[in-house]
Amino acid sequence: MSQAEKAIYCDIPISLGYDMNHYSLNGLRMFNAAARHLSFSASAAELNVSQAAVSQQIRRLEHQLNVKLFVRESGRVTLTAAGKELADATDAALFRINKAFSKITQTDVSGNLTISTLSSFATKWLIPRVAQFESAHPSISLSIHTSEYKVDFSTSGIDGAIRLGAKEDAELCTEPLFRDTMCLVALPERARSIGTDIENLYNHPLLVDGTPNLSEQMIDLTSLATNKAIDALELDRSKLMIEKHSSSATVVLSALANKGVALTRFSLCMDDVKAGKLDIILNFTLSADMEYSMVYPRENSQCEKLKAFRVWLRRELAMSPSIWNMFP
Incomplete structure (x- = not known):
């Protein structure tokens, strides 16, 4: 057993009389799914049970532990500190159980795994983190x-x-991941030259994505969000030096090359902002109607290598910088 695993089990106060006979393993499994999805409905879909069954099991677990595991508000749920601690523990425990099952049945978590995503998200968020996934799951060959x-x-x-x-889609599982935010970013020296005067934006090229981002009906979500942001800033389009780019990733790369001010999705520049390579201008942020989701066929819901990727993805997202932490 690794030191991390020992720590998890050493934290359980056996002397206080905690007895797993009093707790439902199925309830812990439902809690773990809800903690990964941060959605009772999505976890119910994964486990092929009703949302009411998930809610009931979690309420029962909260009653037994006499602690709140989730904060329920405005149609969404978030983990409490106690919930996060239990989620980490159940992740480790269920992973070990699944590994044992895989070893017994000769179906280890291994093989090729192909994940599709937008080129911008791949370039600026996913690919820089792939090595961490490969380190955690060396038996899985991940292709993007x-x-x-x-x-x-x-x-x-x-x-x-x-x-x-x-x-x-009735044939697909769709797990919400996070809602993106539009922001204005530039190199620190350019940001300082703009300062707090919005009129100074007219003196700098405004870098935007000019191509469709997702297209089933060729809806350009980023362009819609860009126009909404320009309206929110009350900018005069006739005065703007708008420079359109072929992808959202090149918008950020151009800002890093000091070509202008990028009006872009925070998910694509968060690492550069955290590293101090880019600064957010005018403290401007705008929540956009753009939600990232993990999508896969329902028959893949119990695929162990895909499940390992989904768990890892949610952990990485949870550790990613929040735009609300960028301001004093």
Whole structure:
């Protein structure tokens, strides 16, 4: 047993009389799914049970532990500190159980795994983190496929996809990941020259994405969000030096090359902002109607290598910098 695993089990206060006979393993499994999805409905879909069953099991577990595991508000749930601690423990425990099952049945978590995503998200967020996944799961060979279009899972050989603005499909599981935010960023020296005067934006090229981001009906979500942001800033379009780019990734790369001010999605520049390479200008942020989701065929819901990727993805997202932490 590793030191990390020992720590998890050493933290259980056996002397206080905690007895697993009093707790439902199925309830812990439902809690773990809800903690990964941060959604009772998505976890119910994964486990092929009703949402009411998930809610009931979690309420029972909270009652037994006499602690709140989730904060429920505005149609969404978030983990409490106690919930996060239990989620980490159940992740480790269930992973060990699944590994044992895999060893017994000779179906280890290994093999090729192909994930499709937008080229911008792949370039600026996913690919820089792939080495961490490979280190955690050396027996899984991960391939990244980039596309803006809806995946045909029946013919493409793709196991799962990360999409922006994914539509519900009866044959697919759609797990919400996070909602993106529009922001203005530039090199620190350019940001300082703009300062707090919005009129100074007219003196700098405004870098935007000028191509469709996701297209089932060729809806350009980023362009819609860009126009909404310009309206929110109350900018005069006739005065702006708008420079359109072929992808959202090149918008950020151009800002890093000091070509202008990028009006872009925070997911694509968060690492550069955290590293101090780019600064957010005018403290401007705008929540956009752009939600990333993990999409995969329902028959893949119990695929162990895909499940390992989904768990890892949620952990990485949870550790990613929040735009709300960028301001004092």
